[in-house]
Amino acid sequence: MNSITKLVEEKPWVGWVLFFTTMIVVFVLGLFAASIVERRTEALYTYRPATDISEWEPDSSKWGKYFPREYESYLKTKDMNFRSKYAGNVPIDSLAEDPRLVVLWAGYGFARDYSAPRGHHYAVTDVRNTLRTGAPMTPAEGPQPATCWTCKSPDVPRLMSTMGPAKFYASKWAALGPEVTHAIGCADCHDPKTMSLRISRPALIEAFSRKGKDIGKATHQEMRSLVCAQCHVEYYFQPQTSYLVFPWDSGTTVDDIERYYDSLNFSDWTHALSKAPMLKAQHPDWEVFALGIHAQRGLSCADCHMPYQSEGGVKYTSHHIQSPLKDVSTTCQVCHRESKEELMRNVFERQDKNFAIRIEAEDALVKAHFAAKKAWESGASNDEMAPVLKLIRHAQWRLDFAIAGHGSSFHAPLEVARILSTAVAKAQEARIHLTRILAAHGFNSEIEVPDISTKEKAQQVIGLDMPKLHEDKKKFLETVVPKWDAEAASR
Amino acid sequence: MNSITKLVEEKPWVGWVLFFTTMIVVFVLGLFAASIVERRTEALYTYRPATDISEWEPDSSKWGKYFPREYESYLKTKDMNFRSKYAGNVPIDSLAEDPRLVVLWAGYGFARDYSAPRGHHYAVTDVRNTLRTGAPMTPAEGPQPATCWTCKSPDVPRLMSTMGPAKFYASKWAALGPEVTHAIGCADCHDPKTMSLRISRPALIEAFSRKGKDIGKATHQEMRSLVCAQCHVEYYFQPQTSYLVFPWDSGTTVDDIERYYDSLNFSDWTHALSKAPMLKAQHPDWEVFALGIHAQRGLSCADCHMPYQSEGGVKYTSHHIQSPLKDVSTTCQVCHRESKEELMRNVFERQDKNFAIRIEAEDALVKAHFAAKKAWESGASNDEMAPVLKLIRHAQWRLDFAIAGHGSSFHAPLEVARILSTAVAKAQEARIHLTRILAAHGFNSEIEVPDISTKEKAQQVIGLDMPKLHEDKKKFLETVVPKWDAEAASR
Numbered sequence: 001m002n003s004i005t006k007l008v009e010e011k012p013w014v015g016w017v018l019f020f021t022t023m024i025v026v027f028v029l030g031l032f033a034a035s036i037v038e039r040r041t042e043a044l045y046t047y048r049p050a051t052d053i054s055e056w057e058p059d060s061s062k063w064g065k066y067f068p069r070e071y072e073s074y075l076k077t078k079d080m081n082f083r084s085k086y087a088g089n090v091p092i093d094s095l096a097e098d099p100r101l102v103v104l105w106a107g108y109g110f111a112r113d114y115s116a117p118r119g120h121h122y123a124v125t126d127v128r129n130t131l132r133t134g135a136p137m138t139p140a141e142g143p144q145p146a147t148c149w150t151c152k153s154p155d156v157p158r159l160m161s162t163m164g165p166a167k168f169y170a171s172k173w174a175a176l177g178p179e180v181t182h183a184i185g186c187a188d189c190h191d192p193k194t195m196s197l198r199i200s201r202p203a204l205i206e207a208f209s210r211k212g213k214d215i216g217k218a219t220h221q222e223m224r225s226l227v228c229a230q231c232h233v234e235y236y237f238q239p240q241t242s243y244l245v246f247p248w249d250s251g252t253t254v255d256d257i258e259r260y261y262d263s264l265n266f267s268d269w270t271h272a273l274s275k276a277p278m279l280k281a282q283h284p285d286w287e288v289f290a291l292g293i294h295a296q297r298g299l300s301c302a303d304c305h306m307p308y309q310s311e312g313g314v315k316y317t318s319h320h321i322q323s324p325l326k327d328v329s330t331t332c333q334v335c336h337r338e339s340k341e342e343l344m345r346n347v348f349e350r351q352d353k354n355f356a357i358r359i360e361a362e363d364a365l366v367k368a369h370f371a372a373k374k375a376w377e378s379g380a381s382n383d384e385m386a387p388v389l390k391l392i393r394h395a396q397w398r399l400d401f402a403i404a405g406h407g408s409s410f411h412a413p414l415e416v417a418r419i420l421s422t423a424v425a426k427a428q429e430a431r432i433h434l435t436r437i438l439a440a441h442g443f444n445s446e447i448e449v450p451d452i453s454t455k456e457k458a459q460q461v462i463g464l465d466m467p468k469l470h471e472d473k474k475k476f477l478e479t480v481v482p483k484w485d486a487e488a489a490s491r
Numbered sequence: 492m493n494s495i496t497k498l499v500e501e502k503p504w505v506g507w508v509l510f511f512t513t514m515i516v517v518f519v520l521g522l523f524a525a526s527i528v529e530r531r532t533e534a535l536y537t538y539r540p541a542t543d544i545s546e547w548e549p550d551s552s553k554w555g556k557y558f559p560r561e562y563e564s565y566l567k568t569k570d571m572n573f574r575s576k577y578a579g580n581v582p583i584d585s586l587a588e589d590p591r592l593v594v595l596w597a598g599y600g601f602a603r604d605y606s607a608p609r610g611h612h613y614a615v616t617d618v619r620n621t622l623r624t625g626a627p628m629t630p631a632e633g634p635q636p637a638t639c640w641t642c643k644s645p646d647v648p649r650l651m652s653t654m655g656p657a658k659f660y661a662s663k664w665a666a667l668g669p670e671v672t673h674a675i676g677c678a679d680c681h682d683p684k685t686m687s688l689r690i691s692r693p694a695l696i697e698a699f700s701r702k703g704k705d706i707g708k709a710t711h712q713e714m715r716s717l718v719c720a721q722c723h724v725e726y727y728f729q730p731q732t733s734y735l736v737f738p739w740d741s742g743t744t745v746d747d748i749e750r751y752y753d754s755l756n757f758s759d760w761t762h763a764l765s766k767a768p769m770l771k772a773q774h775p776d777w778e779v780f781a782l783g784i785h786a787q788r789g790l791s792c793a794d795c796h797m798p799y800q801s802e803g804g805v806k807y808t809s810h811h812i813q814s815p816l817k818d819v820s821t822t823c824q825v826c827h828r829e830s831k832e833e834l835m836r837n838v839f840e841r842q843d844k845n846f847a848i849r850i851e852a853e854d855a856l857v858k859a860h861f862a863a864k865k866a867w868e869s870g871a872s873n874d875e876m877a878p879v880l881k882l883i884r885h886a887q888w889r890l891d892f893a894i895a896g897h898g899s900s901f902h903a904p905l906e907v908a909r910i911l912s913t914a915v916a917k918a919q920e921a922r923i924h925l926t927r928i929l930a931a932h933g934f935n936s937e938i939e940v941p942d943i944s945t946k947e948k949a950q951q952v953i954g955l956d957m958p959k960l961h962e963d964k965k966k967f968l969e970t971v972v973p974k975w976d977a978e979a980a981s982r
Contacts, residue, residue: 004510005503012496015506019495022513025520293837297829338788346784353905357912364916414844417908421848421915425855428919432926436937439930446927 053192056158060185063192069311074185074319077119091115091126095455100362102458103369104396107272108280109143111462112469117283117406120184120321123152128177128481131469135476136174145242146171150201151231154187155180157200165202169242177480178487189227197223201230207246224300225286232285232301234401236266252287254401254419258394267393272462274372276389281400288405292412304331323407347410354402354409357420361399364427368392371434371447378441388433395426544683547649551676554683560802565676565810568610582606582617586946591853593949594860595887598763599771600625600634602953603960608774608897611675611812614643619668619972622960626967627665636733637662641692642722645678646671648691656693660733668971669978680718688714692721698737715791716777723776723792725892727757743778745892745910749885758884763953765863767880772891779896783903795822814898838901845893845900848911852890855918859883862925862938869932879924886917 008015051066064071094114095102105111113131127133127148134143147169150156159179160168168176191198199205199215204226208215218226234257235246250256250263258279261267267277289295294304302317307330309318324331325347328340336343372388402408402419409416438444452458459466499506542557555562585605586593596602604622618624618639625634638660641647650670651659659667682689690696690706695717699706709717725748726737741747741754749770752758758768780786785795793808798821800809815822816838819831827834863879893899893910900907929935943949950957 005506008499008506009503012500015496015499015509018506018509018513022509022516025513025516029516296833296837342787346787350905353909356909360912360916364919413905414841414908417905417912418844418847421851421908421912424912425851425915425919428855428916428923431923432919435923435926436930436935439927439935444927444930 051192051195055192056154056161056187057192058154058158058182058185058187060154060182060187063186063190067186067195069309069314069316070319071186073309073316075121076320077121077322079320080118080122080322091118091122093455095458098362099452099455099458100366102455102462103273103366103452104362104399105280106369106462108269108278110280111459112464112466123183124181125183127152128477129473131473133173135472135480136172137476137480139175139177140172141174142172144173145169145237146173146176147237147242147244148173149176149180150203150244152184153180153182154185154200155182157187160202166241166243169237169244174480177484181485181488188230197227199226199230203235203244203246204230204233207248210249221298221300224302224306225289225295228301228305229286232283232406234282234284234287236261236268236282239266252284252290254284254398257284257287257401258397261397271369271392273369274389274392275376275385276369276372276392276396278393279397279400281397281404283405284401285405285408285411288401288408288415289411291415292410294411307331307334350413351409354413354416354420357417357424358399358403361395361420361423361427364424364431365392365396365399366452367447367449368395368427368430368434370449371431371438374443374447375434375437375441378438378443380437380441384437384440388430388437391426391430391433395423395430398423398426542683542686546683547645547652548678548683549645549649549673549676551645551673551678554677554681558677558686560800560805560807561810562677564800564807566612567811568612568813570811571609571613571813582609582613584946586949589853590943590946590949591857593946593953594764594857594943595853595890596771597860597953599760599769601771602950603955603957614674615672616674618643619968620964622964624664626960626963626971627663628967628971630666630668631663632665633663635664636660636728637664637667638728638733638735639664640667640671641694641735643675644671644673645676645691646673648678651693657732657734660728660735665971668975672976672979679721688718690717690721694726694735694737695721695724698739701740712789712791715793715797716780716786719792719796720777723774723897725773725775725778727752727759730757743775743781745775745778745889748775748778748892749888752888762860762883764860765880765883766867766876767860767863767883767887769884770888770891772888772895774896775892776896776899776902779892779899779906780902782906783901785902798822798825841904842900845904845907845911848908848915849890849894852886852911852914852918855915855922856883856887856890857943858938858940859886859918859921859925861940862922862929865934865938866925866928866932869929869934871928871932875928875931879921879928882917882921882924886914886921889914889917 008018051063053063053066057063060071060074064074092115094116095111101114102111105114109132115126115130118126132144133148136142136144150169156168159176163171186192188200189197197220205215215226233246235244237243238245247257247260250260261279266279268280269278270276271278286301289301304324305321306317306319307324307327308315309330318327318330325344328343332343333340338346368388369392372385372392375385375388398419402416402423405411435444438447450457450461452461456466499509542554544554544557548554551562551565555565583606585607586602592605593602596605600623606617606621609617623635624639627633627635641660647659650667654662677683679691680688688711696706706717724737726735728734729736738748738751741751752770757770759771760769761767762769777792780792795815796812797808797810798815798818799806800821809818809821816835819834823834824831829837859879860883863876863883866876866879889910893907893914896902926935929938941948941952943952947957
């Protein structure tokens with residue numbers, strides 16, 4: 001050792017080499033340590049400037065002044081160009097893609113018009129345009145209550161803050177047309193003072209409260225899903241009051257909610273062909289997501305649908321809410337090391353497998369509805385039909401729960417397969433009953449399903465007067481809606 | 492800078508501090524580098540000593556002298572104590588657990604006796620003990636051909652090397668009893684000279700060759716699955732010759748293999764109740780595994796079922812082939828950072844969901860078989876029954892393919908769900924046809940399924956004389972088997 005001391009004394013450059021080596025190594029270790037610390041800091045990071053935004057400000061551009069990156073990314077929800085199908089941002093007509101749905105929803109608004117969802121930017125436009133909201137020429141006209149606005153606009157919490165929810169829901173949809181003009185935006189999820197996540201809609205708070213849970217105690221990570229769960233859930237309108245309720249009192253699985261609806265004897269409508277008391281599933285995204293592996297591993301909606309972005313050294317949350325497959329590098333690949341192509345193939349494979357089961361279930365249900373119609377015509381009694389109608393109700397509820405959501409076959413592929421397989425089993429069981437009932441009433445052949453190979457043919461089969469519906473809608477859009485917009489602009 | 496040189500000159504201990512800091516840091520970096528290099532070395536590592544083991548040595552203890560760690564771990568396949576069910580290493584009676592299976596296999600050996608598999612150690616014992624191999628009192632007696640030995644013992648490649656496969660398969664099972672006495676062991680998968688993985692069974696080589704593929708060109712990682720695929724696959728015995736064939740010529744999915752069997756008009760047996768021409772799926776483990784995410788990510792069977800172990804600084808492959816859930820820390824947790832409990836819960840959840848669909852399919856099939864029996868009794872014609880029998884054949888084939896394997900609901904959960912849901916759909920479709928046929932022949936009520944709530948009741952329902960079968964087996968085990976063992980010992 002002494003010899004090294006001597007060496008350094010004799011040749012000072014050896015000391016320098018030792019010194020600089022140490023410096024370099026320590027510098028690199030410092031980089032690693034900094035990277036670890038930085039990630040912890042990122043997790044705590046929330047930017048909360050003082051703002052002059054009012055409590056229920058529905059105009060997102062006013063929020064955007066303080067949060068230009070978030071706002072600019074939010075504006076991109078205009079772009080729905082996912083896969084070639086969305087070219088031109090035109091809504092995809094789901095009924096044209098799968099005309100069986102027209103038969104399944106016979107007697108209900110969805111048989112008229114049902115499109116794949118577009119970005120939040122289109123929320124108000126699309127609910128005005130859909131045939132499901134009809135053509136109310138006066139504020140007092142139906143067919144829909146104001147409850148249909150609930151998830152479409154930050155004008156809704158603004159209105160509720162003065163009207164109260166009950167009066168809001170009890171209004172007609174057309175009555176609030178001039179008031180609801182801003183598409184889903186900042187105020188729907190954020191507190192303008194602290195910019196914290198905020199639940200703006202009563203239905204979610206009430207559903208938690210009925211279960212004895214205080215949503216105010218949710219963690220930040222839970223809130224990154226719960227603000228979405230204000231709307232992306234299964235819900236129903238209470239009869240008479242049209243009050244919006246989440247049917248979660250027995251739990252949030254498809255079986256739990258079915259039990260809940262059965263216990264209330266609730267149905268959304270009576271099927272035009274089979275006369276079954278039907279349930280329409282909305283989009284139970286949060287409920288299905290909760291049963292999948294990504295939720296089980298602690299992820300929130302925002303982790304994949306609103307990934308972190310970097311711009312000029314600043315990290316922010318993208319508000320261009322969209323399919324994570326649109327930007328695999330900032331979503332899936334944060335955890336998964338596979339190539340974009342491989343990861344997308346994995347997702348599509350899950351969707352394809354469940355799609356096959358879905359079609360089995362739909363085909364069986366279409367046949368069941370027509371067979372039930374034939375059974376009524378052949379003189380079947382209410383007593384004979386009761387078990388059949390229950391099977392049809394449950395089968396279609398399960399099918400709909402599995403397919404009505406956004407991305408369910410990715411969120412919880414096996415749960416969706418399980419649900420769909422019970423739909424197949426129950427629809428087929430209904431057909432077995434119906435075959436026996438029909439034979440008892442003198443009809444023992446296969447039921448002929450009319451030609452429903454296109455949306456138009458299927459709508460004709462169930463007796464819809466589509467030219468009339470379109471004409472009325474056109475008149476409504478050309479005369480009523482401009483008045484709404486003018487009234488809103490004058491405020 | 493000069494001041495530091497001076498400082499070192501004046502106070503030599505400062506130089507020493509710099510020196511030792513550098514040493515420590517470089518040492519730690521060295522450890523990291525070594526760990527990286529070691530992992531690369533491990534991947535290449537194969538230990539190949541010179542041995543005096545003969546080409547088809549069936550006695551694994553002779554191999555064990557050179558590979559004590561592998562051999563000792565192999566001996567542990569005796570231990571099947573997985574979950575509480577396996578307490579005492581007693582085989583689990585699957586028919587007692589689910590008596591529906593007795594009805595589904597009516598007319599076939601599996602209705603007599605079907606147990607959950609035990610470790611490789613029990614291969615010869617269990618095939619001697621099962622009622623499916625009957626009680627042949629002479630070498631020429633049936634019911635089974637020698638093909639039933641194919642996967643049970645390293646004596647098989649030894650015998651095939653002298654007899655040739657065709658003559659082996661054409662022998663009676665009892666004729667080769669004295670020759671096949673060693674349980675599955677080293678020679679089944681290893682070359683005694685190089686210790687490389689080796690395919691010892693012709694069926695796999697032939698299946699590859701018919702597809703124009705040379706199995707000799709498989710990579711080492713592929714071989715770590717292919718040696719298992721010699722046995723853990725779907726197979727059938729060719730009629731007349733009993734030649735063992737893998738039905739992969741159209742592909743290896745359940746649909747591909749169904750098409751293959753249909754094109755040959757092949758059936759394993761005619762169902763005792765429905766008279767349907769049935770297919771019995773064996774254990775298509777490799778085929779199902781290939782469709783799951785772990786295979787898609789490049790894993791082999793051995794990665795999880797034969798994990799690496801460390802002992803006294805030596806790394807070796809565990810030959811205690813078992814469920815990876817028995818040792819989560821060396822299997823799942825090599826890649827997954829979740830707790831053992833969490834990972835096991837994930838697996839069980841997948842199994843539970845598919846189990847629910849399985850029971851739907853089984854219940855529907857049981858009813859279909861009894862309804863078909865009733866239809867024949869009511870005077871249904873072959874023409875009327877033909878589409879029904881085809882539906883039953885396909886439904887049960889799919890059910891069986893999904894449930895006959897080991898761990899399929901883990902290996903490819905969604906594929907299994909998809910398969911099971913088609914089984915539900917087809918079984919129910921058969922029942923719809925049958926309802927119509929029965930009505931046409933004057934019977935229009937629900938079919939009563941007899942009491943099959945226990946294995947014993949179900950076996951009585953399908954007309955099995957179990958006391959006789961057990962008595963014959965006992966006699967066979969007490970008189971014939973000891974002679975086989977004596978003859979083997981005298982060699």
